[in-house]
Structure formats: C-alpha cells, structure tokens
Amino acid sequence: xxxxxxxxxxxxxxxxxGARMKTxxxxxxxxxxxxxxxLGVIRLTVVKYEAGISCPGxxxxxxxxxxxxxxxxxVDGHISLNSEIGRKQFAAILAWVQREAAISGHELxxxxxxxxxxxxxxxxxxxxxxSDINSTEIESVVRLAMTGNACD
Amino acid sequence: MxxxxxxxxxxxxxxxxxxxxxxxxxxxxxxPHGASLKEVLAQASRNMAGRYWQxxxxxxxxxxxxxxIDRPWHCWQIRKLANELLDPAEDGPDVQAKVAKLGRYSxxxxxxxxxxxxxxxxxxxxVADGVTTHTELRALLRKPTVWWGTKRNVTSNFLGCARELWxxxxxxxxELLVKQFHPITRGVLMVIFFASTLAAGIGVGMVYRLVSSHxxxxxxxxxxxxxxxxxxxxxxxxxxxxPSSTNAVRRLEQIFNSHHMKTSVQ
Numbered sequence: 001x002x003x004x005x006x007x008x009x010x011x012x013x014x015x016x017x018g019a020r021m022k023t024x025x026x027x028x029x030x031x032x033x034x035x036x037x038x039l040g041v042i043r044l045t046v047v048k049y050e051a052g053i054s055c056p057g058x059x060x061x062x063x064x065x066x067x068x069x070x071x072x073x074x075v076d077g078h079i080s081l082n083s084e085i086g087r088k089q090f091a092a093i094l095a096w097v098q099r100e101a102a103i104s105g106h107e108l109x110x111x112x113x114x115x116x117x118x119x120x121x122x123x124x125x126x127x128x129x130x131s132d133i134n135s136t137e138i139e140s141v142v143r144l145a146m147t148g149n150a151c152d
Numbered sequence: 153m154x155x156x157x158x159x160x161x162x163x164x165x166x167x168x169x170x171x172x173x174x175x176x177x178x179x180x181x182x183x184p185h186g187a188s189l190k191e192v193l194a195q196a197s198r199n200m201a202g203r204y205w206q207x208x209x210x211x212x213x214x215x216x217x218x219x220x221i222d223r224p225w226h227c228w229q230i231r232k233l234a235n236e237l238l239d240p241a242e243d244g245p246d247v248q249a250k251v252a253k254l255g256r257y258s259x260x261x262x263x264x265x266x267x268x269x270x271x272x273x274x275x276x277x278x279v280a281d282g283v284t285t286h287t288e289l290r291a292l293l294r295k296p297t298v299w300w301g302t303k304r305n306v307t308s309n310f311l312g313c314a315r316e317l318w319x320x321x322x323x324x325x326x327e328l329l330v331k332q333f334h335p336i337t338r339g340v341l342m343v344i345f346f347a348s349t350l351a352a353g354i355g356v357g358m359v360y361r362l363v364s365s366h367x368x369x370x371x372x373x374x375x376x377x378x379x380x381x382x383x384x385x386x387x388x389x390x391x392x393x394x395p396s397s398t399n400a401v402r403r404l405e406q407i408f409n410s411h412h413m414k415t416s417v418q
Contacts, residue, residue: 089189096193100200101168102280103273105212112165119169120176124192127180 015052020074021064022050027083028068038067078125086121093120167204175199201273203248206255209276210234219261226257233257256326262286265293265300268326274408284407292407295400296393299329330404333397341394348387355380 025035032050036043039060048054056064065071065082072080079086094117101108101116108116179195187195211234215227233254237247255269263275263286275293278284284292292298301323302315323329332338358376 092189092193096197097172099277099280100172100197103276104168104200104205104208106164106168106208108165108168116165116169116172120172123173123176124180124189127177 011052014055016077017055017074018050018052020077021056021069024064024069024074025050039063089124090117090121093117093124096120167208171200171202171204172196201269203251205273206251206258206269207234207237209272210254210258211238213258213262215261223261226260230254230257230261263290263293265298265328266302266326267300267328271326271328278407288403289407292400292404295397297331297333297397297401298404299323299331301325301327301329330401330408332401338394338398341390345387345390345394348383348390352380352383352387355383 025032030038032046033043036046039046039056040063041060045054049056061071061075064074070080070083070086072078072082073086079089081087081090094113097113097116097120098108101113175196176192176199178199179192182199183192183195210230213230215230220227233250237250237254252269255272256266259265259267259272259275263272265271265275267275275289279286279289299322302319303325333341355376359373359380362373362376
C-alpha cells in the first residue's frame with residue numbers, strides 16, 4: 001500500500017509557500033499579473049503558486065529575490081534580514097540586548113552583541129513558526145550549547 | 153560614584169546567552185500567539201529579573217573605597233552572599249531569601265535606597281537607557297522626599313515603637329515612594345530659605361564692614377561671624393530640604409515616567 005504521508009506534507013509545504021508568496025506580493029504591492037510579468041509566466045501560473053497547486057522553480061526564486069521578495073521567508077517561513085521588517089526586528093532586538101547587558105553589568109564587544117542578537121532573532125523567528133515551544137526544551141538546549149562552545 | 157566597565161569574558165557571554173535564551177523562551181510561551189515583538193521582549197525583560205540577574209549584578213558591582221566607607225556592613229554582606237550563592241552546594245530553602253537580601257544590599261550600596269529587585273532593575277534600567285547617570289540618580293535618591301519601605305515588626309518595646317514611628321507614611325516593604333512635601337511645608341521651607349539667605353548676606357556685609365573699617369571689638373566681630381555661619385548653614389539646610397528636594401521629585405518623576413519606565417511614581 002502506498003504511503004500518502006509524504007505526499008500530504010509536500011502539499012502542505014506548497015500551500016505554505018504559496019501563502020507566504022502572496023504575503024510578500026501584498027507587501028510589495030504587486031498584482032498577480034505584474035508578478036507573472038516579472039517571472040515571465042502567465043497569471044494562472046502565479047495563481048497556482050499561491051494556491052499551493054505548484055511551486056516556483058529555482059530560477060524563479062532567484063527572480064523573486066531580485067525583485068525584493070524575501071525568499072528565505074517564502075521558502076522556510078522565517079523572517080530574514082533580507083526584508084525590511086526583519087532588519088527592523090533585528091535592530092529592536094539589538095537595542096534590547098544592549099539594554100539587558102547594561103542592566104546586568106555585562107560589557108559586550110560588538111561581535112558578542114551581534115551574536116547574542118542573532119541568537120534571539122533566530123530563536124524568535126523559529127518560535128513564531130512553532131508557538132508551542134517548550135521552555136524546558138529551550139533550557140536543555142541552552143545547557144547543551146553551554147557545555148559545548150557557545151561562543152563560537 | 154562610578155561603576156567601572158568590566159571586560160568581555162567568554163564564560164560570562166555564555167551565561168548571558170543562556171539566561172537571555174531562557175527568558176525569551178519563557179516569554180514566547182507566556183505571551184499569546186501573535187504577540188508583537190515589543191510585547192515578547194517586555195515579557196523577556198521581566199523574566200530576566202530573576203536569581204541569575206541579581207547575583208550577576210551583585211558580582212559585577214565594583215565597590216569603590218568610598219562605598220566601603222559609606223556602607224561597610226552592606227558591602228561586606230554583598231561580597232559574602234555573592235560568594236555563598238556561587239557555591240553549587242548552596243541550594244537550600246533559604247537561597248531565595250539570600251538572593252532577595254543580595255538585591256536589597258546591592259541597591260543600598262549602589263543607589264542608597266533599600267528597595268526590591270524590581271525597583272533595583274528600574275533604577276539600573278534608567279541608567280542603561282541614558283535617562284540619567286549613577287551619580288545623579290544616587291544624589292536624587294538621597295533627598296528627604298524619597299522614602300523606601302521597610303518591614304514592620306509589631307513589638308511593644310521601645311525599639312519596636314520607635315521603628316513603628318519611623319515606618320509611618322512609608323510605602324510597603326521594598327517599594328519606593330517619591331512624593332512632594334505638603335504645599336504649606338514647602339512654603340515654610342522656602343520662606344526659611346529666603347530669610348536665612350538674606351540674613352547670611354547681611355551677615356557677610358556686616359563682617360566686611362567691621363573688618364574694613366576696624367570698627368567694633370573682636371567679640372562683636374566673632375558674634376557677627378557666628379551669626380553669618382549659622383544663617384549660611386540654615387540657608388543650605390533649608391535649600392536641601394526645600395527647593396532642592398522639590399526639584400528632585402520633579403526630576404525623578406521625569407526619569408521614572410520616561411520611555412522605558414512607564415510605571416508611574418507612587
């Protein structure tokens with residue numbers, strides 16, 4: 001008997017990618033026709049992409065990126081630094097990290113500040129995708145990281 | 153007062169990374185789905201105000217010789233408790249009480265007020281935000297219009313009664329109260345300040361006149377000098393309790409109600 005589980009997950013993945021592609025198109029204020037023109041496809045193809053019936057190819061991902069689409073977000077759902085929203089969030093987290101470090105009395109160099117900010121940014125964007133994140137799991141992961149080389 | 157900046161340290165960085173990651177993780181679980189980044193970070197800040205933060209803040213507090221002279225017992229307690237709490241074997245039921253004490257003593261040494269960890273973080277936050285400096289905040293918190301709460305021991309002996317009297321009008325234990333004096337009190341203090349300043353000025357004029365014209369005896373000169381010094385001291389004291397404290401309340405309200413410190417002063 002054929003296992004349909006992988007097929008279902010691919011469908012879900014396509015739908016998610018399509019939805020994020022629409023989010024990005026809306027953010028950039030493009031119509032489906034305008035996007036189709038930029039991708040060199042007909043409008044129906046874009047409709048299919050956004051509905052999750054099919055997926056854009058690698059060359060089209062490159063074209064999307066060249067047209068200011070946050071392709072990291074489209075592909076894996078994580079807000080990236082390619083987008084203005086991502087950069088604003090990163091800046092807000094950097095300010096928060098600097099404040100917390102100052103309140104705790106830590107003097108971090110710029111690399112450490114950026115590394116910490118990136119860790120928080122990454123943790124937040126991942127948790128945004130999996131909001132049922134477990135704090136005990138995080139604690140155990142952090143402890144594991146600390147026993148290794150957390151600074152690298 | 154100054155708090156010197158410690159050098160970056162890989163272990164401390166790892167500790168901070170761990171505490172921040174835990175605080176963020178907890179904030180994500182506590183906040184409802186779809187909460188904004190600002191809300192998540194605000195929750196994470198509240199999560200940061202735990203045991204680790206208090207111990208780190210105490211460990212990193214550079215105690216100057218002046219602080220040792222000013223509050224030797226508190227400084228000694230900070231060092232003692234910080235070392236005790238670093239001991240992995242220290243995991244008894246009294247640890248929480250020790251951490252709370254450590255926070256209180258750190259606030260006392262750093263800012264001169266005996267407040268809880270929440271207020272201590274607010275004070276440090278104000279400095280971190282650049283709203284004020286350690287020196288200014290410490291000076292403002294020393295004014296007589298700033299009160300902090302203490303525990304009330306209900307005992308019938310003399311010391312108990314004295315303590316009860318001392319606690320009247322003070323906020324709950326660990327809280328900070330910044331409040332203007334009654335308008336009449338402020339008015340009286342202002343009058344005393346102006347009158348004593350005027351009297352001191354007249355005294356200086358009289359001394360100058362007596363010295364320059366060689367009039368009067370040494371005794372009368374000494375009496376005028378005594379009067380002038382007394383009036384000058386009275387002027388200084390009434391300025392400190394009166395106008396200076398009034399301005400301090402205004403400045404503290406400005407600091408505590410600033411961008412990052414939305415909670416208003418009581």
